[in-house]
Amino acid sequence: MRISSFKKYFQVAKTSWSGGFVYRLNFVMWRVRNVVQLIAIYFLWFAVMSRNPTAFNYSTSQMLTYILGTSIIRALVFGQRSIDAQGEISSGDLNNYLVKPISYFRYWFSRDIADKLLNILFSIGEITILLFWLRPEIYLQTNPLMLVSFLLASLLAMVMYFYFSFLISMTTFWIPEENGWPQRFFIFVILEFFSGGLFPLDILPPAVYAVLGKLPSAYFLNTPLQIYLGRLDLSQIVTSLFMMAFWIVVLRLLANRTFRKGLKIYGAYGR
Amino acid sequence: MKDMSVISVRHLKKYYRVHEKEPGLKGSIRSLFTRKYTQVKAVDNIDFTIEEGELVGFIGPNGAGKTTTLKVLSGLLYPTSGEVSVLGFNPWDRKAQFQKQFALVMGQKNQLWWDLPPMETFILNKEIYEVPEDQFKKTLDKLIELLDVKDILKIQVRKLSLGQRMKCELIAALLHNPKVLFLDEPTIGLDVVMQKVMRDFVKQYNRQFKSTIILTSHYMGDVKELCERVIIIDKGKILFDGKLQNVIDRFARNKIITVVFSRDIDQRKLAEFGNIREYQFPRAKINVPRKDVAKLSAKLLSDFPVADLVIEEAPIEAIIREVFTGKMKQTNA
Numbered sequence: 385m386r387i388s389s390f391k392k393y394f395q396v397a398k399t400s401w402s403g404g405f406v407y408r409l410n411f412v413m414w415r416v417r418n419v420v421q422l423i424a425i426y427f428l429w430f431a432v433m434s435r436n437p438t439a440f441n442y443s444t445s446q447m448l449t450y451i452l453g454t455s456i457i458r459a460l461v462f463g464q465r466s467i468d469a470q471g472e473i474s475s476g477d478l479n480n481y482l483v484k485p486i487s488y489f490r491y492w493f494s495r496d497i498a499d500k501l502l503n504i505l506f507s508i509g510e511i512t513i514l515l516f517w518l519r520p521e522i523y524l525q526t527n528p529l530m531l532v533s534f535l536l537a538s539l540l541a542m543v544m545y546f547y548f549s550f551l552i553s554m555t556t557f558w559i560p561e562e563n564g565w566p567q568r569f570f571i572f573v574i575l576e577f578f579s580g581g582l583f584p585l586d587i588l589p590p591a592v593y594a595v596l597g598k599l600p601s602a603y604f605l606n607t608p609l610q611i612y613l614g615r616l617d618l619s620q621i622v623t624s625l626f627m628m629a630f631w632i633v634v635l636r637l638l639a640n641r642t643f644r645k646g647l648k649i650y651g652a653y654g655r
Numbered sequence: 656m657k658d659m660s661v662i663s664v665r666h667l668k669k670y671y672r673v674h675e676k677e678p679g680l681k682g683s684i685r686s687l688f689t690r691k692y693t694q695v696k697a698v699d700n701i702d703f704t705i706e707e708g709e710l711v712g713f714i715g716p717n718g719a720g721k722t723t724t725l726k727v728l729s730g731l732l733y734p735t736s737g738e739v740s741v742l743g744f745n746p747w748d749r750k751a752q753f754q755k756q757f758a759l760v761m762g763q764k765n766q767l768w769w770d771l772p773p774m775e776t777f778i779l780n781k782e783i784y785e786v787p788e789d790q791f792k793k794t795l796d797k798l799i800e801l802l803d804v805k806d807i808l809k810i811q812v813r814k815l816s817l818g819q820r821m822k823c824e825l826i827a828a829l830l831h832n833p834k835v836l837f838l839d840e841p842t843i844g845l846d847v848v849m850q851k852v853m854r855d856f857v858k859q860y861n862r863q864f865k866s867t868i869i870l871t872s873h874y875m876g877d878v879k880e881l882c883e884r885v886i887i888i889d890k891g892k893i894l895f896d897g898k899l900q901n902v903i904d905r906f907a908r909n910k911i912i913t914v915v916f917s918r919d920i921d922q923r924k925l926a927e928f929g930n931i932r933e934y935q936f937p938r939a940k941i942n943v944p945r946k947d948v949a950k951l952s953a954k955l956l957s958d959f960p961v962a963d964l965v966i967e968e969a970p971i972e973a974i975i976r977e978v979f980t981g982k983m984k985q986t987n988a
């Protein structure tokens with residue numbers, strides 16, 4: 385990417401960042417929702433694990449670390465503004481970008497980065513407070529190889545989710561009702577469970593995990609955190625990273641194609 | 656053969672394929688599987704060329720195909736058939752080189768960030784169009800001065816009035832000094848004072864930067880004041896392309912005589928002169944055929960107790976209305 389091109393998208397992120405602060409109340413409510421949900425799941429698992437410390441083949445510290453970890457990874461992977469793309473497609477505001485020398489994908493990716501940064505900052509703050517308050521036993525990963533793999537997996541998950549989410553937004557070309565929210569909402573609900581947002585997926589019965597663990601959704605939260613907890617061996621880690629790279633290529637291709645197809649039928653609404 | 660015109664359109668057709676759909680999400684999903692298509696001929700085989708520096712009025716009734724044409728010229732819509740070239744580019748390719756040289760402003764759409772002050776959008780556009788710092792400052796200062804918006808640059812867009820917002824929309828669209836400008840109803844919803852400000856601005860911008868401009872508007876005042884040349888379009892077809900004055904000469908079959916009488920008169924006698932548009936003593940307005948104006952006004956003066964008499968061109972709106980309602984085709988054919 386050329387320097388001027390980088391400056392372009394850096395400015396997009398910066399503008400988005402200042403725009404984000406305008407929605408202070410909205411953002412704070414979103415964080416509150418996250419914290420409340422986190423605390424609820426945390427105490428649920430705290431109760432389960434204190435009755436049965438080795439249930440599901442997880443130690444208490446592993447389980448609680450997983451739950452708290454989802455908060456930060458969630459901010460990194462799921463933190464986004466790009467859901468607004470579906471509104472722009474539906475309303476015709478997409479026109480604003482199509483006439484400008486800017487890539488719609490990169491535009492939203494830059495804005496997502498700004499949003500993720502904001503969310504991660506808050507998430508880290510929240511977790512710190514929770515740690516002081518609840519003083520849970522935390523699983524600390526010290527193996528540098530595992531830590532690097534964990535970081536890499538988290539970043540891959542982030543990119544993978546970006547294209548996946550964009551693909552969902554693209555359905556708005558064909559189903560523009562209510563700015564594409566019905567289909568988006570459906571995905572949100574499914575994803576919460578399928579990505580491992582409520583609990584690690586490998587506590588499910590082996591037959592179920594064999595399927596869910598292979599779906600792309602498992603890579604969003606479950607895989608990075610499993611790596612952090614040291615529950616995957618090296619060959620499993622390598623396979624996972626390759627699979628994620630593969631999914632990125634596939635989803636990117638699909639998103640690009642769908643976008644171009646969508647543009648052809650796109651009426652450029654709004655007179 | 657290289658075309659020297661800034662804009663050239665040949666045999667352009669844009670048909671929309673619309674499928675009938677029951678309302679709601681359910682209808683949407685059902686229509687994904689079974690679709691009945693109908694065709695809307697929004698633009699139906701039009702040709703025109705526009706040279707550098709021209710300011711052309713593009714007029715026609717609702718649904719005529721104006722916006723559709725501008726969208727094709729901007730690369731937003733893929734033509735059904737025909738050739739389009741703007742600044743030597745095929746708009747649909749959406750090359751950065753092309754996009755840096757034109758702008759599209761739609762009076763009913765906005766590009767400004769709703770929750771931020773307009774200045775933020777300006778700065779973002781500077782980076783998007785890769786405008787050098789010094790050029791940006793110079794252009795911005797000039798536009799701010801021309802449109803007199805210094806005081807509102809730091810106010811959230813959502814708090815601006817429609818007129819203030821429109822001014823800022825224009826600035827956002829012009830910061831990269833586009834050579835070609837498409838203005839789709841830029842004065843819609845503005846009061847008469849603000850309309851005048853916009854007109855003056857567009858006129859000045861056109862002169863100063865020698866930019867090529869296509870303007871659509873339902874306000875004939877805009878067109879009359881700004882455009883020497885007009886293209887009249889209806890139902891996707893061009894009805895007229897030429898000097899605005901020629902439209903008037905050719906299609907204004909009548910002139911309007913306004914008479915003020917000093918005493919009450921016999922209306923029936925007056926009716927022999929032409930179609931009485933209104934009569935309320937002491938004032939009457941009569942439509943008379945252009946060629947008879949001199950003769951009839953002389954006769955009016957001799958037959959009636961006239962206190963005052965004025966001869967006027969029919970309002971441009973009325974002339975255009977005649978063109979739209981098909982009277983033109985008869986005269987033209």
Ligand SMILES: Nc1ncnc2c1ncn2[C@@H]1O[C@H](COP(=O)(O)OP(=O)(O)OP(=O)(O)O)[C@@H](O)[C@H]1O
Pocket residue numbers: 650651652653655671672673695696697715716717718719720721722723724
């Ligand atoms: N996205 C679309 N899908 C299907 N049909 C469309 C679409 N946009 C416009 N049309 C139809 O194409 C025709 C031309 O519309 P267009 O918007 O170009 O008219 P216009 O001259 O700009 O009218 P107005 O003065 O009302 O803005 C109309 O019949 C309209 O219904």
Ligand SMILES: [Mg+2]
Pocket residue numbers: 655721722723839
């Ligand atoms: Mg229109």
